[in-house]
Amino acid sequence: LLQAAGGAIPPPEEAARMARFVLHNCDWGALATLSVQEGLRGHPFANIFSLSDGPPGPFSGSGVPYLYLTDMEISVQDLEINSNASLTVSLAQTPYCKKHRYDPQNPLCAHIIFCGSIVKVNDSEAGVAKKALFSRHPEMESWPKDHNWFFAKFNITNIWVLDYFGGLKIVTPEEYYSVKP
Numbered sequence: 001l002l003q004a005a006g007g008a009i010p011p012p013e014e015a016a017r018m019a020r021f022v023l024h025n026c027d028w029g030a031l032a033t034l035s036v037q038e039g040l041r042g043h044p045f046a047n048i049f050s051l052s053d054g055p056p057g058p059f060s061g062s063g064v065p066y067l068y069l070t071d072m073e074i075s076v077q078d079l080e081i082n083s084n085a086s087l088t089v090s091l092a093q094t095p096y097c098k099k100h101r102y103d104p105q106n107p108l109c110a111h112i113i114f115c116g117s118i119v120k121v122n123d124s125e126a127g128v129a130k131k132a133l134f135s136r137h138p139e140m141e142s143w144p145k146d147h148n149w150f151f152a153k154f155n156i157t158n159i160w161v162l163d164y165f166g167g168l169k170i171v172t173p174e175e176y177y178s179v180k181p
Contacts (some may be wrong), residue, residue: 012164020181024061033078055135110163
């Protein structure tokens with residue numbers, strides 16, 4: 001079986017598992033918003049964000065993409081006006097694609113596109129988000145407190161999986177959350 005950082009990669013016919021697998025094995029993603037910035041207003045704007053769905057290791061991910069954000073960040077300013085966004089994660093950031101000599105655009109170098117919205121987590125979920133993020137990104141704990149960091153999650157409404165030739169596969173959030181990576 002083909003291997004990535006967190007175990008065996010799911011077969012192409014298991015799109016929901018592939019989506020969970022890719023998210024869990026990625027430490028960052030490209031978050032696209034609709035810009036409210038002068039000169040870019042209304043245009044798509046993508047930015048890189050560290051993320052985590054849980055501590056590293058197989059079967060430890062929740063499937064929920066958590067982020068650590070500050071209102072000082074320009075994409076967060078966009079989200080304050082319109083919380084809708086898309087998030088793309090790709091195995092291109094893992095050793096898997098390089099090992100197999102897959103270009104990041106090759107469908108075999110799986111990538112997942114999530115659509116939905118960014119929401120601040122409530123107090124009861126903040127501990128889960130903190131553990132998920134700080135276990136993968138320990139530097140975050142020392143980021144300046146005066147930046148008013150907060151935990152957020154990507155509330156998934158649509159999922160597209162590109163992991164093989166023949167086009168995108170659509171996975172519902174219900175299918176996604178019902179499988180383990």
